[in-house]
Amino acid sequence: MTTDQSSALLADRFGRRIDYLRLSVTDRCDLRCSYCMPKGFCGFEEPARWLSFDEIERLIAVFGKLGVHRVRITGGEPLLRRDLPQLVARLRRLRGIEEVSLSTNATQLDRHANDLKAAGLTRINVSLDSLQRERIERITGRDCYDRIISGLMAGKRAGLAPIKINMVVMRGVNDDEIDDMAAFCMDHGFILRLIEAMPIGDTGRSAQYLDLQPVRERLQQRFGLVEALIPGGGPARYLCSSDGRFSLGFITPLSQHFCETCNRVRLGVDGSLYMCLGQDEKLDFRPMLRSGAAEDQIEAAIRTAIELKPQRHEFRELPGKIIRVMSSTGG
Ligand code: SAM
Ligand code: SF4
Numbered sequence: 001m002t003t004d005q006s007s008a009l010l011a012d013r014f015g016r017r018i019d020y021l022r023l024s025v026t027d028r029c030d031l032r033c034s035y036c037m038p039k040g041f042c043g044f045e046e047p048a049r050w051l052s053f054d055e056i057e058r059l060i061a062v063f064g065k066l067g068v069h070r071v072r073i074t075g076g077e078p079l080l081r082r083d084l085p086q087l088v089a090r091l092r093r094l095r096g097i098e099e100v101s102l103s104t105n106a107t108q109l110d111r112h113a114n115d116l117k118a119a120g121l122t123r124i125n126v127s128l129d130s131l132q133r134e135r136i137e138r139i140t141g142r143d144c145y146d147r148i149i150s151g152l153m154a155g156k157r158a159g160l161a162p163i164k165i166n167m168v169v170m171r172g173v174n175d176d177e178i179d180d181m182a183a184f185c186m187d188h189g190f191i192l193r194l195i196e197a198m199p200i201g202d203t204g205r206s207a208q209y210l211d212l213q214p215v216r217e218r219l220q221q222r223f224g225l226v227e228a229l230i231p232g233g234g235p236a237r238y239l240c241s242s243d244g245r246f247s248l249g250f251i252t253p254l255s256q257h258f259c260e261t262c263n264r265v266r267l268g269v270d271g272s273l274y275m276c277l278g279q280d281e282k283l284d285f286r287p288m289l290r291s292g293a294a295e296d297q298i299e300a301a302i303r304t305a306i307e308l309k310p311q312r313h314e315f316r317e318l319p320g321k322i323i324r325v326m327s328s329t330g331g
Helices: 003-008 053-065 084-092 109-119 133-138 145-158 174-190 201-206 213-223 287-292 294-305
Strands: 020-024 070-074 099-104 122-129 163-169 191-196 227-229 237-240 247-250 264-267 272-274 283-286
Touching: 020 053, 053 084, 053 287, 053 294, 070 084, 084 099, 084 109, 109 145, 109 174, 133 145, 145 163, 163 294, 174 213, 201 213, 213 237, 213 247, 213 287, 283 287, 283 294
Parallel strands: 020 070, 020 264, 070 099, 099 122, 122 163, 163 191, 191 247
Antiparallel strands: 227 237, 237 247, 264 272, 272 283
């Protein structure tokens, strides 16, 4: 890479390269996970304020030029956004964008898995907090266990890979199921990621937080796991079986954060670019996109936004700070 090319790449005030974008295509969801979206929540964005696929494509083309090469589509539940495979195909065609992935609750995945794969989607993350039907109903507020499992298996059959299972571990809710979940993931070739509940919105704050460090030590010994580096690992730290066939990730923003390696920003459905999940700094790109800004103006605004990226979240010091819920930031 030449000096000119590398100075064009995005880096923040702390020298962190920004090469990953999480793109929320909707803030709506068919589930109401207890730690995420409040029951009866109705503070959704008006559809008129959602970025269109054309607007998303224009903006991400500029990110691609600035060295962002991975995009993860999220939400809310992204599969609620109509014609999502078309967006995947459009993003995959952009220069610089090497990978488009998806985070989903999988309730609709059986209908879309093949189209998503054909459109160029690679890896998927599926939220699954329990293997017990009643528990899933209690956590998500819906009787959706069968649909999630059927979506997950459709994803596997379609060849979406790797598949990571995201489990938010909560004390007294599902912490007795970690070993069952590990066995399930080993059987199916999924990567399990255990996540600490974050104090995002009142729902996140009222989740039964569990420190995952002791869990990590126990599982490392029980399964004879060793430290591993997984491509696209982000803030997760991984352990791996010695034959490499099973990986276990830990996302521990409270007990051990990894803000110093943060490489990402988040684009909300309304065009707000959030600099950190645990802070409020953001820049609104919608007015600019709707007033026909030129590419160099968009590029300048992206650089201004990246300057705002804070050093770290303050989930421990200021747990009451973030009032927006996870689904509206693009978790
Ligand atoms: N609906 C999709 C899903 O559930 O995968 C994508 C959006 S969801 C907001 C993305 C991830 O955020 C999920 O894995 C979910 O478990 C996680 N999440 C939501 N609220 C959280 C919280 N308060 N603490 C930790 N993780 C949370
Ligand atoms: Fe919906 Fe995902 Fe939030 Fe659950 S975690 S309520 S599936 S957006």
